[in-house]
Amino acid sequence: MTAPLFNRMALIGVGLIGSSIARAARAQGLVRSIVATARSVETRARVAELGIADRVVDSNLAAVEGADLVILCIPVGQCGAVAEEIAPRLAPGAILSDVGSVKAAIVRDVGPHVPAGVHFVPAHPVAGTENSGPDAGFAELFINRWCILTPPEGTDPGATDKLATFWSALGANVETMTPEHHDLVLAITSHLPHLIAYTIVGTADELEQVTRSEVLKFSAGGFRDFTRIAASDPTMWRDVFLANKDAVLEMLGTFSEDLATLTRAIRRGDGDTLFELFTRTRAIRRGIVSIGQDSDTPDFGRPHEKLPPLPRPYMADGE
Amino acid sequence: MTAPLFNRMALIGVGLIGSSIARAARAQGLVRSIVATARSVETRARVAELGIADRVVDSNLAAVEGADLVILCIPVGQCGAVAEEIAPRLAPGAILSDVGSVKAAIVRDVGPHVPAGVHFVPAHPVAGTENSGPDAGFAELFINRWCILTPPEGTDPGATDKLATFWSALGANVETMTPEHHDLVLAITSHLPHLIAYTIVGTADELEQVTRSEVLKFSAGGFRDFTRIAASDPTMWRDVFLANKDAVLEMLGTFSEDLATLTRAIRRGDGDTLFELFTRTRAIRRGIVSIGQDSDTPDFGRPHEKLPPLPRPYMADGE
Structure with missing residues (x-):
C-alpha cells in the first residue's frame, strides 16, 4: 500500500496558482488533506464553495497547524510578514515553500524567520494565465512548464528532493539554481x-x-x-x-x-x-x-469562425 | 440568376494574405476566375499544386490581362515598381488594390502610375498570423477582422463600394479613412x-x-x-x-x-x-x-495536456 507524499498541505493564498496547486495535488493524490486560507473573506467563501480544499480556515496560523507542506501563494511583497507570523506554529520537519516570481527577495525576507527544523525550499512555477483568483486555477496549469527551486545553502537535500517530486507529479519539469x-x-x-x-x-x-x-x-x-x-x-x-x-x-x-x-x-x-x-x-x-x-499552431491557435453561408446580396445580376 | 462580383481577379503575390484571399474568394463564389503570379518559380509551382488559383502565370503582365480586380499582395516596398510595370496592361474600369500595412507610401508610390479609367482603391486587411507563404493562408483569416480602405480623393465611390462589398463577403468589417x-x-x-x-x-x-x-x-x-x-x-x-x-x-x-x-x-x-x-x-x-x-479563453486558448495517469513512483510506503 502507498500513502500520499504529504499528509497535510497548507495553502496560504488561493489565487490562480494556489487553486491550481490544490486541484492538481488532489487530482494526483499527492496529499492526504488540503487546508487553505486567504486574506479576504470573499476568497475564503469562494474556495469553500469550489470545494478545492478539505478545510478552509480564516487565519494563517490555523492553516499551518500540523501541516508538513506549507506553500505561500501570495504576492512576493507579503511573504516576509506572513513568514514571521506563521513561524511559531510551523511543525518540525515541515517544508515551507512559496511560488513567488522573484527569489532573492524571498530568501532575504522569509529566510530569517524560518525556525530550526523546518525546511525552507523556495520555488517558482513558471506558469500562469492572465486571470486571477480561485476560479482561474486548473489542474493542468503546470504540465510541461518549468518549476525552479532555489534552496538556500545548507538546505536538507532530502527536503529539496521531496518538493521536486511534488512538482514533477503536478506535471512540471524541475530545475534548481541560485536565487540570484x-x-x-x-x-x-x-x-x-x-x-x-x-x-x-x-x-x-x-x-x-x-x-x-x-x-x-x-x-x-x-x-x-x-x-x-x-x-x-x-x-x-x-x-x-x-x-x-x-x-x-x-x-x-x-x-x-x-x-x-x-x-x-x-x-x-x-x-x-x-x-x-x-x-x-x-x-x-x-x-x-x-x-x-x-x-506551433498559427496565432496561438486562436479560434477562427467559419465563413457565413452566402447571403449573396453582393452578387450582381447576370444573364 | 446571379453572377460573381468580379469576373477575373488577378493576385500578384501569393503569400499568407494573397493565398487567403484566393481561398476565401473562391469559397464565397465572389470571382469567376482567379489568375495568380508570384516572383519566385517555387511559389508559383506551389500555388499551382495547391490549386487555389484557376491559372498561375509567370509574369505580372500576363496576370493582369483582362482582370477587373487586381490585388497587389507583395511587400510594400515593391508596389511602386510593380504598378509601373503593369499599368499599360490594366483593363479600363478595373479596380487596382493592395493589402499593404502602410497606406500613405502606397498612395505616393502607386498612385502616379494608375492610368485614367482604372480605379485605385488601396486596402489593408488587419489580419494575419506569424506564418508566411502560400501554404500559410486559409479562407477564414479575415472573418471579423477589419479591412481599412484609403481611397485617394476623387476615387469613384462605386469602385470603393464594390471593393468594400468584396471584403465584407470575405468576412471582414470595412472602414474607410485617410492614408495618413x-x-x-x-x-x-x-x-x-x-x-x-x-x-x-x-x-x-x-x-x-x-x-x-x-x-x-x-x-x-x-x-x-x-x-x-x-x-x-x-x-x-x-x-x-x-x-x-x-x-x-x-x-x-x-x-x-x-x-x-x-x-x-x-x-x-x-x-x-x-x-x-x-x-x-x-x-x-x-x-x-x-x-x-x-x-476570452485564458492564455489565448493554448492547449493544455491532461495530467498523466499516476505512476506514483513518488509515493512513500504507508502502513
Missing part, C-alpha cells in the same frame, strides 16, 4: 516582457491622435497580443518589479540600447539592420516551439 | 508592437548572463508571447518600418517616454505609479475581448 541567477533569467523571460506590455498598452491608451475605439478595433495587427499579459494581476506585478529591481533595471538598460539602435536604423532608412534582426528572431520562436514551450 | 490616419493608427496597433517584439527577442538572444537554452525553457513566463510576432516575415516588416518611418518614430518617442517614467518608478520603489498603470491596462484587454477582437 533565477532573478536574472526571469527578468528577461518574464519581468521585462510584462513591463513592456504594460507600457505599450498604457501608451496606446493615452494617445491624442488615435482614439481608444480605434486601438481596440485594429488591435489584431499585433497590439492585442500585448494586452493579454498586461491584464495580469496588478498587485503581484507591482511586487515583482519592486522586489527584482536590480535585475529588471539591468535588462531594461540593455533593451533600451537595442531599441535605440533600431530607432536609428529606421531614422536612417537602414533596411539591412532591420532585416538582419528580423531574420534572426525567427530562430528563437522555432526553438521555443521545438522544445514544447509553445504551440 | 491609417498610418498613425497602425503605427500604434501593429507597427510599434512588432518593433518592440523584435527588439526584446533580439535582446534576450544576445545576453551574456542568461543562455539561449534558459531563455527558451523559461519563456512561458511571458517572453514566448513576443516571439510569435517576432517570427513574422522579415521582408514585409522591413518595408513597413521604412515606409511608415514618421508615424513609427512618433509612437516610439511616446513609448520611450512612458518607459522612462516606469523605469524611474522602479528605481525609486514607487509602487503606486506601477499599480495605477497595471490596473488601468486591464480595461483595454476587456475592451478588446468585448468587441470580439480577441478570445
Whole structure:
C-alpha cells in the first residue's frame, strides 16, 4: 500500500496558482488533506464553495497547524510578514515553500524567520494565465512548464528532493539554481516582457491622435497580443518589479540600447539592420516551439469562425 | 440568376494574405476566375499544386490581362515598381488594390502610375498570423477582422463600394479613412508592437548572463508571447518600418517616454505609479475581448495536456 507524499498541505493564498496547486495535488493524490486560507473573506467563501480544499480556515496560523507542506501563494511583497507570523506554529520537519516570481527577495525576507527544523525550499512555477483568483486555477496549469527551486545553502537535500517530486507529479519539469541567477533569467523571460506590455498598452491608451475605439478595433495587427499579459494581476506585478529591481533595471538598460539602435536604423532608412534582426528572431520562436514551450499552431491557435453561408446580396445580376 | 462580383481577379503575390484571399474568394463564389503570379518559380509551382488559383502565370503582365480586380499582395516596398510595370496592361474600369500595412507610401508610390479609367482603391486587411507563404493562408483569416480602405480623393465611390462589398463577403468589417490616419493608427496597433517584439527577442538572444537554452525553457513566463510576432516575415516588416518611418518614430518617442517614467518608478520603489498603470491596462484587454477582437479563453486558448495517469513512483510506503 502507498500513502500520499504529504499528509497535510497548507495553502496560504488561493489565487490562480494556489487553486491550481490544490486541484492538481488532489487530482494526483499527492496529499492526504488540503487546508487553505486567504486574506479576504470573499476568497475564503469562494474556495469553500469550489470545494478545492478539505478545510478552509480564516487565519494563517490555523492553516499551518500540523501541516508538513506549507506553500505561500501570495504576492512576493507579503511573504516576509506572513513568514514571521506563521513561524511559531510551523511543525518540525515541515517544508515551507512559496511560488513567488522573484527569489532573492524571498530568501532575504522569509529566510530569517524560518525556525530550526523546518525546511525552507523556495520555488517558482513558471506558469500562469492572465486571470486571477480561485476560479482561474486548473489542474493542468503546470504540465510541461518549468518549476525552479532555489534552496538556500545548507538546505536538507532530502527536503529539496521531496518538493521536486511534488512538482514533477503536478506535471512540471524541475530545475534548481541560485536565487540570484533565477532573478536574472526571469527578468528577461518574464519581468521585462510584462513591463513592456504594460507600457505599450498604457501608451496606446493615452494617445491624442488615435482614439481608444480605434486601438481596440485594429488591435489584431499585433497590439492585442500585448494586452493579454498586461491584464495580469496588478498587485503581484507591482511586487515583482519592486522586489527584482536590480535585475529588471539591468535588462531594461540593455533593451533600451537595442531599441535605440533600431530607432536609428529606421531614422536612417537602414533596411539591412532591420532585416538582419528580423531574420534572426525567427530562430528563437522555432526553438521555443521545438522544445514544447509553445504551440506551433498559427496565432496561438486562436479560434477562427467559419465563413457565413452566402447571403449573396453582393452578387450582381447576370444573364 | 446571379453572377460573381468580379469576373477575373488577378493576385500578384501569393503569400499568407494573397493565398487567403484566393481561398476565401473562391469559397464565397465572389470571382469567376482567379489568375495568380508570384516572383519566385517555387511559389508559383506551389500555388499551382495547391490549386487555389484557376491559372498561375509567370509574369505580372500576363496576370493582369483582362482582370477587373487586381490585388497587389507583395511587400510594400515593391508596389511602386510593380504598378509601373503593369499599368499599360490594366483593363479600363478595373479596380487596382493592395493589402499593404502602410497606406500613405502606397498612395505616393502607386498612385502616379494608375492610368485614367482604372480605379485605385488601396486596402489593408488587419489580419494575419506569424506564418508566411502560400501554404500559410486559409479562407477564414479575415472573418471579423477589419479591412481599412484609403481611397485617394476623387476615387469613384462605386469602385470603393464594390471593393468594400468584396471584403465584407470575405468576412471582414470595412472602414474607410485617410492614408495618413491609417498610418498613425497602425503605427500604434501593429507597427510599434512588432518593433518592440523584435527588439526584446533580439535582446534576450544576445545576453551574456542568461543562455539561449534558459531563455527558451523559461519563456512561458511571458517572453514566448513576443516571439510569435517576432517570427513574422522579415521582408514585409522591413518595408513597413521604412515606409511608415514618421508615424513609427512618433509612437516610439511616446513609448520611450512612458518607459522612462516606469523605469524611474522602479528605481525609486514607487509602487503606486506601477499599480495605477497595471490596473488601468486591464480595461483595454476587456475592451478588446468585448468587441470580439480577441478570445476570452485564458492564455489565448493554448492547449493544455491532461495530467498523466499516476505512476506514483513518488509515493512513500504507508502502513
